[in-house]
Amino acid sequence: MSGGPVGRFAPSPSGRMHLGNLFSSLLAWLSAKSAGGRIVLRLEDLDTQRCTRAFAAQVEADYRALGLLWNEGGSGGGPNGPYFQSERGERYAAALERLRRMGLVYPCFCTRAQLHAASAPHREDGQTVYSGACRALTAQEAALRARTRSPALRLRVPEKTVLFTDGHLGLYAEDLARECGDFLLRRSDGLWAYQLAVVVDDGAMGVTQVVRGSDLLSSTPRQLYLYELLGLTPPEFYHVPLLLAADGRRLSKRDGDLSLDALLSRMTAEKLVGRLALLAGLNPGGGPRTPESLLPDFDWEKVPRRDITVPERLFS
Incomplete structure (x- = not known):
């Protein structure tokens, strides 16, 4: 088995x-x-209303079509499965129970409207910082409220600054209490929260390197705190710039003309990979490439650190 880093793909199969x-x-x-490492494919299908096995199969087909092959996971399985988050609930429940025994978990009965009230504290990126409204509820008060509303479950966070060095963006720090607040471990509808699931899974699957969009940079201190509480070794994090439309919008699945099926109807997989590599600073000419052919050119120092506006004609 390779001694290099263990990276991962962790798509949400909702389209x-x-x-x-x-x-x-x-x-x-x-x-x-x-770096001589490996890739794990995990399907983050916690939201079973939106995520389907048909979409998951399409995700695997898409990766194969582009030459982004993985070493374990997906429908092919492997030693650290299952690789669908919808099948890993027992592992999340065990982690939740461990945190509960530490006295760090409490029920939250706040409605969506209460969470987003105008008076609620907000972070610089617009996200609401939980006020702690349910933190001091007694067991009797919580039991009374539970008669009429199913609670979410939150983790108590201390007044603690979590500091880490991102492999691409450098030093990042966050005060958990002031900039985040007590965060969700399980939603009121029973779905597991992303922060808990991703930490449990990356730890169990031996992931040592996480590469993801910079919109998730602010999630990292919460996850590092969970790694510490659960006695897990955290991976190295590399947060990459977001791709923006000409009007400054972040590209998403709502941009149908830039979904993979639309893109592959207009260009070959090699041309698409080459254009992506151009945006990443790895393929100055922008010509067709395969992922394998880009390996000698890869260097994190070449990758932009600021968000990238995608020229309208680049993928037309």
């Missing part, structure tokens, strides 16, 4: 992948493979 997904996936693959 066809879009340009931003592909950009992060290409960099994750190149970062791990250029």
